[in-house]
Amino acid sequence: MQLSTKRYTSINYISGPLLFVEGARDLAYGAIVEIHVQDGSVRGGQVIEVSERNAVIQVFEETRGMDLAKTSLSLREDVARIGVSREMIGRRFNGLGDPIDGLPPIIPEKRLPILGAPINPVAREKPAEFIQTGISTIDVMNTLVRGQKLPIFSGAGLPANEIAAQIARQAKVLGEAEQFSVVFGAMGITQREAAFFIHEFESTGALARSVVFMNLADDPTIERLMTPRAALTVAEYLAYELDMQVLVILTDMTNYCTHPSVEIVLADGTVARIGDLVDSVVARGNEALTSLPSILS
Template identity: 60%
Template sequence: MITDTSVREYRTVREAAGPLIVVEKVEGISYGEVVKIITPEGEEKTGQVLEASTGIAVVQVFEGASGIDTSMTKVRFTGDIMKINVSQDMIGRFFDGLGRPRDGGPEVIPEDRLSVTGTPINPTARDYPREFIQTGISTIDGMNTLVRGQKLPIFSGAGLPHNALAAQIARQAKVLGTEEPFSVVFAAMGITHEEASFFMHDFEHTGAIDRIVTFLNLADDPAIERVITPRIALTTAEFLAYEYDMHILVILTDMTNYCEALREISAAREEVPGRRGYPGYM
């Protein structure tokens, strides 16, 4: 019989605060390690080690800490890091913020399983940004041009149609003068059910879904999931770009919701707040 010695299980939850739990009397715990939490009712939740020190681990719970107590809850440290199943078949599908199907379709048959932490890129090894990405928005194409390998923030205000603009860019964007396939990875964070329905209907109705991988994190999903969603989207984009030589445009909306999730987690960790309560490392 083979025993996996990397898996360790504890029943030493000291406290639960918001999306975080503190587990004491632990050994050999690593930062970023994936954790399985089994509640007294038998429900299994997934988490990740946010902070590891001598004898204590702070775990962020993706599904929220409801149902977790300090006496009967089992916390299982897997010895593995956060990964996502990736495949070219993800194009044309809708997923939640953790990469699980949201469109009622089957699970993706993975071609690979990649860490969401990514690999550092040497900035001096990058190609000089020179390939124009046409968005179809005249003010962007003419005055604030988007170029492959470049980030472009778009600032908006309350009541302005930023969702319609993001959807329009996802539908229309293309790289001119190349034969390489083009795809879009679209990740929406902290949006309402109405906004999620708008994106799904818009992409399906216009046929744009045929080239888009969509991740939708809803406002009633846990804040922890909102923080992971951009990493899931970028890992998927890197897979399609590096393995299939595709041009990939990543669209992330709404970054304000992402920042508020960071603020919520920072408050639960009792960190010293910065301006407007946001963490200083944001």
């Protein structure tokens, strides 16, 4: 039980979504903090750089209205984590794992780091089992196999979202006794696209077997970087701890790769590598994690 919490009050500079804290060398890179604003509200943030002089915090929400003299922050978690549970199936969340479907928060069975679980390459099995997508050109010409990563490249004006939604509602593993679920992650989508996905999942019944993460274009920039990691962490939990067959669909990866927030992180000395997101895509034993990222080129 935590009896006291250290507060940092030496905030000396705010620049856009970045908050600079002097003398906070004991904060660790990647730690999640709570920012206490003078109006009583609490905002979230993540440590993206620690030096001898300053710690740099990227704020999840806007920094407008923050008073340097009256704003403080405290450590919430040593690394970005997400609460996971079987009850997440059938629910919708934002990129940070907070419910956005109007239902109560889940009671997590575990809180796992969104950096993902390390996979021993020796544990990987040769992909062999077929996943039926219901789209003949994929099933016949470029078959999706359990434990495989299969990108979908699209161009402007082509129905990439419609294909992603169609696969989410039609995909299934034939002749298998294991439970099958879909983890769907959307990054940088518009309100119109979000409404389309919500309608597709709810009207077709696909939501009953899916965990949906949605990051809108006007959501905090750092949330866009955390959305696919949160989705893959939940998928790892369902596959490797609950022995389910999991298909991960990520759209649109272009918004993750080219968003200006990646340039902010790079400017602060941190490189966000897209390859880090696919290390967990693997078939192992009776369970498998399969990835289907959508890329607008």
